[in-house]
Amino acid sequence: MVKIAFIGAGSISFTRRLVRDILSFPELQNSTLALMDIDEDRLEKSRAMTQVLVDEHDLPTTVEATTDRRAALEGADYVMCAIHVGGEEPFRNEIEIPQAYGVNQSVGDTLGPGGVFRALRTIPTMVDLARDMEELCPDAPLLQHTNPMAMVCWALEEATEIDVYGICHSVQGTAHDLAEYVDVPFEDVEYWVAGINHMSWFLELEYEGRDLYPDLREVMNDRESEAYADDVVRFETMRHFGHFITESSQHLSEYLPYFRTSEEQIDELTERSNYREDPDEFEYSPVCWMPTGEYLKQWSSIDPTDAFDLEEMDRSLDRSAEYASRIVHSLETGEVRRMNLNVPNAGPDAEGGGLISNLPEEALVEVPCLVDGTGVHPCSVGKLPSQLAALNRTNINVQEQGVRAALEGDEDALRRAVKLDPLTSAVCTLEEADELVDELLEANADYLPELS
Template identity: 40%
Template structure:
């Protein structure tokens, strides 16, 4: 087979390498072309060297090109994969820092909550630019695979306004299933059968079977509480499991910021989180992790290049959806996964226009969703709160309506639990002004926002959050890695 895959935001070195090697695990795909594009020429050259090394070491005919000209990369592409972060870590730092001034303590801030909503405002205009290029220069009928957060908002915009065949992809379901398999004592995650349904980062294991035996709430609660690690790292998720009756796919830290109950009182936040790793609830945890990872790639590049010389091992193909979807579409080998698509009745008790995450099967005919799923009422209620925020956020991002943007933030569950309307209005003004260079749709609203900020009487505070850790240096990371290796 010969076709072209374009990867936008390919400067995300580790993730691009994983996607690349996964796709080349499919024997029929050895003769395809990968077109890498990114705003950073430096990052592009780093990842191209790595991928060229993989190609030459494995004696493959695969073609790899790299360009900062996105339209050139998309020309003739059958599949387009996006893993962009508009504004980079500079804008992301404001997504965490500014809400903290108003008492909003986020772990990740890339899905909803104040940070995730502003992230969507930066991403959506760019996503729509991608879609315009896809319509105009990609292969007719090209499929857009979006890995970028905020997943639901980006996918919603691409489908409703971009008019491109789009699917959103995330690995939260797989990671949750691996946890469940472990606590239940399975020898392999393959022993676990499950149906997950909901919305991205709020998907719920509504049906579980281990080797054909149905697993109920009480057994699952007991298994998690008995696990020596997860019982400490997933305290909030376990509490939600006890109350809702089903386990959430999303990490302890992520889930904590989508709900109005666990992060609203600073003195209680540490009760529900675990500081052994960022993903369990640390304040600004993913920002710290992303900063350290970026620094690590910069200094450890020679080691990454050396590792690229190893042969591709199909047995180590990851469970990221992209390669499996492409394989099913091109070869007809059926793949079952959980995908982010427009609802249209797939989940009976969520709105038709919402972007849901639910099971589907892929073959030559496309992605075919399992329809008629009804999720538990408590799960639907929690999802609905986020969907309403996502809908307003998408429409605000497209229209540049700052008043609608403020209403979206006001209706966010955690923001609403912590902040007053006056605080929300000022916070949004402050975030829009701080990030104006990435928010072209709000250019006309910025001057008035600056005037309001100059006259504001709403008090803020400089606060690091309830559970903040400092960014580690490269030397500290090396020392910790060496200590772990020695311990093993």
Template identity: 40%
Template sequence: MSFKIAIIGAGSVGFTKKLFTDILCVPEFKDIEFALTDVSEHNLQMIKAILDRIVEANRLPTRVTATTDRRKALEGARYVISCVRVGGLEAYADDIRIPLKYGIDQCVGDTICAGGILYGQRNIPVVLDFCKDIREVAETNVKFLNYANPMAMNTWAAIEYGKVDTVGLCHGVQHGAEQIAEVLGAKSTQELDYVCSGINHQTWFIDLRLNGRPIGKDELVAAFEAHPVYSRQEKLRIDVLKRFGVYSTESNGHLSEYLPWYRKRPDEITRWIDMSDWIHGETGGYLRYSTETRNWFETEYPQFLEAASKPIDREKRSNEHASRILEALETNRVYRGHFNVKNNGVITNLPQDAIIESPGFVDRFGINMAAGITLPEACAATCIASINVQRMSVHAAISGDIDLLKLAVLHDPLVGAVSTPEEVWQMVDEMVVAQAAWLPQYAHAVPAARERLSTSQVKTREWAGAARRSVRSIEELRAEKAALKQAG
């Protein structure tokens, strides 16, 4: 087989390498072309060198090109994969820093909440630019695989306004299934069958079977509470399981910021989170982790390049969906996964226009979703609250309507639990002014927002959050890794 895959945002070096090696685990794909594109020439050259080394070490005919000219990379592509982070860590820092001034404590801030909504405002205009180029220069039946957050908003915009065949992909379902299999004593996830459905980062295991035996709420709660690690790291998630009756795919930290109950009082936050790793609820945890990862990669790049000389181990193919979707579409080897698509009746009690995440099967005929799923009422209610925010956010990003943007932020569950309307209006003004370089659709609104900020009487505070850790130096990271290696 010979076809072209374009990867936008290929400068996300570690993730691009994972996708690349996964795809090359499919024997039929050795003759394909990977076209890498990114706004950073520096990152592009680093990832190209790594992928070239993999190709050379495995004696493959695979072609790898790299260019900052996005249209050139997209020319003739059959598949386009996006893993972009518009605004980089600079804009992301404001997604965390500014809401903290108004009492909004986020762990990640990339899906909804104040940070995720502004992240969407930066992404959506760029996603629509991608779609325009895809329509004009890629293969006629091109498929767009979006890995970039905010998943639902980006996918919604690409389908509804970009008019490109798009599927959103995430790994939360797989990670949740791994946890469940572990607490139930399964040897692997192969023993676990499940239906997991909802919206991205708020997906619910509504049917669980271990070797064919149904697993109920009480058994699952007991298994998690007995686990020596998860009982401590996933306290909030277990509490939601007890009250809702089903387990959420999303991590303790992520889930905490999508709900209005667990992060609204600073003195309560530490009760529900765990500081052993950022993902369990640390304030700005993913920003810290991303910053450390970037610094580590820049410093340790020669070691990453050397590791690329090892043969590809097909047994270590990851559980990311992308390579398996391509394999199913091209070879007709059927794959079952969980995909982000427009609802259109797949989930009966969620809005038809929403981007849902639910089970589907892939073969030569495309992605075929399992329809007629009904969520438990509490799960549907929680998802609908987020969907309403996502819909307004997408429409605001398309129109450049700053008043609609403020209403979207106001209706966010955690923001609404913490902030007053006056605070929300000022916070959005502040975020739009700070991120104006990445928000072209709001250029007309920036001068008035800046003027309002100069005369505002709304009080803010400088607050690091309830559970903030400092970014560790390279030396500290080296020492920690050495200690873990010695202990292991």
């Protein structure tokens, strides 16, 4: 019987998705699912939801729930993690304080001041988790979903002995988008993607052996098309740098210095994306995600006790596109799969300096990996086109300093990380960046004991 620990199981909708994925495989139904969260209300909802699925399908699965992390980890074969450290207050600060300096983040969970400060409050907890794993389940891989993905995984690889694989759905999600844009069946699309998390590049995109990039350029050049309107930032990035990128336009707009440097610029791109005809309404935007105040309100208004209705819950075992269950299934059964995972660039099969040879060896990269009964095997990609590697390095520079700040409590590294951020450096002077950091340190002191 396989034991799978879910750390951060109070992330109800995400846990429901991962649990359903696991239970969709007959070979994994005789498992122990150990759900852990520090929020008892959320944990109980996840436990009840999981038990409903088990009972509905009369499965031999054992469901456990605990607020004790060590109890969940004891003897685990796999650990899945999706945690948020600190709750609403620091998240709100990390959006609103930079916004006062002109750093208008759309999400703030991956790069920029928001991503760096989220790393500072997340990495110590993740290192503590990995230390427990070293003691209680040293052979279990950590299937890591927590943002900022690259910084968290980089820190864990450097500070611990645990095997960690960063899992994101942006590659397969983007592949779905591209299939729709060029009107071909997703199931028959072949692709080769590499880069860094939230900034990986579709190096090859084919359908029945035919290159789909000419079709994609036609969509890009039709600025009146619905597809272009849905993805302005990614299409414009492709226009200037040659390849389509993973993650959404909403996210990508804050990783680059080109799209969010003024309200006027954001408004212009918003117009081009046919967004928000009624200014009193909000919805997803190819540039803004949604107005910051509304995004915060949406995020903070979720009541964990009302996240879903058990009576109305979908009780099917339909499998999502998430990779975690497929990794477990391949390792348990030997079925060979290929998927993009976040791993150290200096991987075991790296050649010529790294899996991606023109990115730093110490960086976390997102590359195709083969998974089978013998383990996870990252693929060597070679060199990215130089302009793509250059854009990746602008983000890696921030990640490196953010990891230093989190692992060593190094305030100088923290300040360098924010000053190197492409968006921050496009709108702030060096002195303003320091002032921004000062305000965030003061506002979030309770969550940053190493730096307060």
